Amino acid sequence: MSSVYSEIILDYYRHPRNKGTLDHPQISAKDSNPLCGDIIEMQLELDKNNSVKDVKFNGQGCAISQASASMLTELVKGKRLDDVRNISKEEILSLIGGQLSAVRLKCALLSLKVLKTGVYTYLGSTNNSKDELSEP
């Protein structure tokens, strides 16, 4: 069994990329995992084409939750919101690598859940939401 605690995960945990807060995010969402006490906040700033101009995460918790959040910020940077919306669990899990138990999956996927909550809330509240959501 390959350990999930790879050099890469530890590096992202010890030296998180894109950690912090944005001054004027259009999208901001936060959630926690009551079992572990992991907390993740995700913020996105969009350009006029609805692409991710900047992204930050903030939070605390286990290495898996924090490293996966940091990895996710790198994945979404520059992406169109539509593509962000379609990021799958599998993409995140392949970035993390290694095997995770069902309980620890929640840690790994917390940041994606927060991100999607933020994106859907934003799309639902903007004028063009109808078009965005009606796409297949």
Next chain:
Amino acid sequence: MQRHEQVYSSKKTSAYDVEQVRTDFPILQREINGRPLVYLDNAATSQKPIQVIQALDQFYNHYNANVYRGVYRISEEATVAYEEARRKIAHLINAKDPSEIVFVRGTTEAINLAAHSWGRSNIGLGDSIMLTEMEHHSNIVPWQQLARENGASLKFVGISDDGRLIRDDFRQNIEAGNVKLFAATHVSNVLGTINPIRELAREAHKHGCKVLVDGAQSVPHMPIDVQDLDCDFLAFSGHKMCGPTGIGVLYGKRELLQQMEPYQTGGEMIREVHLYESTFKDSPFKFEAGTTDIAGAIGLGAATDYLSKLGLRNVRDHDKEITKYALDALGRVKGLKIFGPPDPETRGGVVSFNLADVHAHDMASMLDEDGIAVRSGHHCAQPLMERLGVSATTRASVYLYNTEEEIDRLVESVERAGRVFKI
């Protein structure tokens, strides 16, 4: 394996043969990731010896029937076995009479029963309930609910930095008056602290205050004498003492149980039912509505036999020995902080720790990779976690079958985690 023999021949101190005892527990043969399972989550639930598994098997295969109701042979056999289990448990904790043993689902239900049936009629407006800061949620939430419903207040005994009750808090609270109940854990499920229940009960009784003891972490691990402790109620779970899940006990002094209203009502707990009113059986039967966990009780009876045969004094000595070994070995790991009293004499077999800034869940996952089962999280004691200033801890908890070699594996694995996290 050579190392294992060395450890055993040189350091064996138990009054029983641990290697022999281990053969009674089939699950200890399991391998996880190619290594023998090291089970150190005994404070959550213990493993079951073959004797208990066979008792359940025997019941279902040979005399499964409902108790009391049937006049036929196997119902009578089931009834005898069920009541025999009650008698064995009464003997284990030195209750005056088997009728002081009420079968419930576990510690949580036992405390809820006491809060519902005794608390509601004895704790009212302006009264207080005294708890401690080291309680499991199951000995906090039922009292919060009762206090809210009846206009009572909660008082707390704080803990010192090394995890002991602050006696001055206890004294001040009890002397302030109107404290009707002191509900406290015997052994902390996080810190391992053994609380001086006997002395506290004596003090409480002087002030007309009843005492409920959460024995979930003590009854499985040490000799308990309810008459000596002089507690009014004792709650404990079968599954932490080699018994099956779903069965537990509320011990209550006979005169208290007799005065108490039923908890749940319905079949089997009644004497007579008319369309508009009913009368109830005597305790303990009036608290055992419906078909109870008959197999569970019989299984707990078998677990009681198992523990009695080993001797709870020997179990306690073994636990203490392994805990001392664990405290010493973990204490040598750089950056590792152990919670609770440092002296193994005043603590049970629970060792909570954190390694530098490694999150408890990461630690538990890394230990799991090496086949070691520990608990991580808040251990259903969030107020205590707040007091300790941590969000979670890793907890290793030992029992009668654990060995020093297993503690060595725990320590090796903790050290590996330290290397991975570059501590």
